[in-house]
Amino acid sequence: xxxxxxxxxxxxxxxxxxxxxxxxxxxxxxxxxxxxxxxxxxxxxxxxxxxxxxxxxxxxxxxxxxxxxxxxxxxxxxxxxxxxxxxxxxxxxxxxxxxxxxxxxxxxxxxxxxxxxxxxxxxxxxxxxxxxxxxxxxxxxxxxxxxxxxxxxxxxxxxxxxxxxxxxxxxxxxxxxxxxxxxxxxxxxxxxxxxxxxxxxxxxxxxxxxxxxxxxxxxxxxxxxxxxxxxxxxxxxxxxxxxxxxxxxxxxxxxxxxxxxxxxxxxxxxxxxxxxxxxxxxxxxxxxxxxxxxxxxxxxxxxxxxxxxxxxxxxxxxxxxxxxxxxxxxxxxxxxxxxxxxxxxxxxxxxxxxxxxxxxxxxxxxxxxxxxxxxxxxxxxxxxxxxxxxxxxxxxxxxxxxxxxxxxxxxxxxxxxxxxxxxxxxxxxxxxxxxxxxxxxxxxxxxxxxxxxxxxxxxxxxxxxxxxxxxxxxxxxxxxxxxxxxxxxxxxxxxxxxxxxxxxxxxxxxxxxxxxxxxxxxxxxxxxxxxxxxxxxxxx
Amino acid sequence: xxxxxxxxxxxxxxxxxxxxxxxxxxxxxxxxxxxxxxxxxxxxxxxxxxx
Numbered sequence: 154x155x156x157x158x159x160x161x162x163x164x165x166x167x168x169x170x171x172x173x174x175x176x177x178x179x180x181x182x183x184x185x186x187x188x189x190x191x192x193x194x195x196x197x198x199x200x201x202x203x204x205x206x207x208x209x210x211x212x213x214x215x216x217x218x219x220x221x222x223x224x225x226x227x228x229x230x231x232x233x234x235x236x237x238x239x240x241x242x243x244x245x246x247x248x249x250x251x252x253x254x255x256x257x258x259x260x261x262x263x264x265x266x267x268x269x270x271x272x273x274x275x276x277x278x279x280x281x282x283x284x285x286x287x288x289x290x291x292x293x294x295x296x297x298x299x300x301x302x303x304x305x306x307x308x309x310x311x312x313x314x315x316x317x318x319x320x321x322x323x324x325x326x327x328x329x330x331x332x333x334x335x336x337x338x339x340x341x342x343x344x345x346x347x348x349x350x351x352x353x354x355x356x357x358x359x360x361x362x363x364x365x366x367x368x369x370x371x372x373x374x375x376x377x378x379x380x381x382x383x384x385x386x387x388x389x390x391x392x393x394x395x396x397x398x399x400x401x402x403x404x405x406x407x408x409x410x411x412x413x414x415x416x417x418x419x420x421x422x423x424x425x426x427x428x429x430x431x432x433x434x435x436x437x438x439x440x441x442x443x444x445x446x447x448x449x450x451x452x453x454x455x456x457x458x459x460x461x462x463x464x465x466x467x468x469x470x471x472x473x474x475x476x477x478x479x480x481x482x483x484x485x486x487x488x489x490x491x492x493x494x495x496x497x498x499x500x501x502x503x504x505x506x507x508x509x510x511x512x513x514x515x516x517x518x519x520x521x522x523x524x525x526x527x528x529x530x531x532x533x534x535x536x537x538x539x540x541x542x543x544x545x546x547x548x549x550x551x552x553x554x555x556x557x558x559x560x561x562x563x564x565x566x567x568x569x570x571x572x573x574x575x576x577x578x579x580x581x582x583x584x585x586x587x588x589x590x591x592x593x594x595x596x597x598x599x600x601x602x603x604x605x606x607x608x609x610x611x612x613x614x615x616x617x618x619x620x621x622x623x624x625x626x627x628x629x630x631x632x633x634x635x636x637x638x639x640x641x642x643x644x645x646x647x648x649x650x651x652x653x654x655x656x657x658x659x660x661x662x663x664x665x666x667x668x669x670x671x672x673x674x675x676x677x678x679x680x681x682x683x684x685x686x687x688x689x690x691x692x693x
Numbered sequence: 694x695x696x697x698x699x700x701x702x703x704x705x706x707x708x709x710x711x712x713x714x715x716x717x718x719x720x721x722x723x724x725x726x727x728x729x730x731x732x733x734x735x736x737x738x739x740x741x742x743x744x
Contacts, residue, residue: 229718233720237720371708431740439732440732443729
């Protein structure tokens, strides 16, 4: 157990620095553009580090790191996809267009961008509702990632850890808006990269070097638990058997779900809108890529190697050593293998990773509720009122929205089960990719985007994702119990369908719907061109 | 721990036999290098692209 005073000194220093940076953001926030978009002039280093720090949270380190402890180094393909799709494709193809369109339309959120591009209130509040339905679960997962570690490492209660995260994070997000969020992200990102780099070096050093450690892990293939071996796992340094249940889980859920889902993440897309121009995005790309490699790449490598450590020291593989709880593998490893000073430092690394992601999630949920959704509710309640975006009103309603959504997320964190962190992250990403990605892509790339196609795609994507999640995908359907109630079995379909991720169903259906409806609608678009200069209400 | 190459195993690269894993690491590191090079080579392009 780490010396208590050591932990408190390090954490207090970290919190003081974070709140100071957050306070600087608060002082620089003069209007709604500052609160919502950091003034649209964020620097490349800040954009790249903030994007990476928002992307990589305790979910990646604890949740997916733990998953690598269970399923092995095959997850490195997720890192490859995160860099190839989540950084390179996202910045080059989606980011530059979103940046240009955002400046032209004066959009301040992803739903706002869609609503103005399609000249449709539905395309603003529809995605906002989807964000508000799915994001609290993701927020709860990120919180749990930090809480789990603190409980193992320091013996604090769940309440203490949870409230600590939330109170400090909420303070600078609600007070300082996106300027505070992005600057603290850069600070926290630096801490995370440093800590993860040390963890990789320490792990390989402790286990005898890169080749020795990897060879030991390769030679442990015969020790794969029978349950996992029966589902296709072949070892921690080899990919699962093609087409096996674990192969389907690794490829469709983990790799595709997160690798593609990242493109439609509203809190990441927001970073593109904060850049002054394409030059700033170009300069941000290297920072984002290096960040993702040194965080997720390390987490999945070290996660896998924990099996060597635990086998050498306890005679057990990681999953068994952690009592069957995937989310406890990384915390247990850190607490067991590393020196006390590093446990204290790594506590800050995880706090930083959690807070950087949480702050962005809180900000996005708050603006989705307080701006994207509330604007339309207010219009319905008071049709005669002037709903032009007022800076002070926007900031106030967004802050209230943040407060409400934070409370909901904390409540969810109390009721979510164990081994849920990676799954909850994947679920949110899959939902956003299924429901929003096709219409977002059309908004960016089509000269004449079809509103009918966008609406149909949004609805089909969301509904199909939900139906597959609730009734077929065994990981959720068996827990939700709806299929059992209706059909008397945990999943409506047999293998292999019940191992196929909802994204693999929802996204193609959503994309196909958009394409088909666009072609059908094409004959009418010549007469009704979608205006590209937004709705009548003006933005400040 | 006994460290022997498994019978009939493929040649190892840094202790890993499965080419899928090796390629995965290569792609991840390679794409990072591509990103760094892209950012460096295009660091002055796109200025004032929003007018």
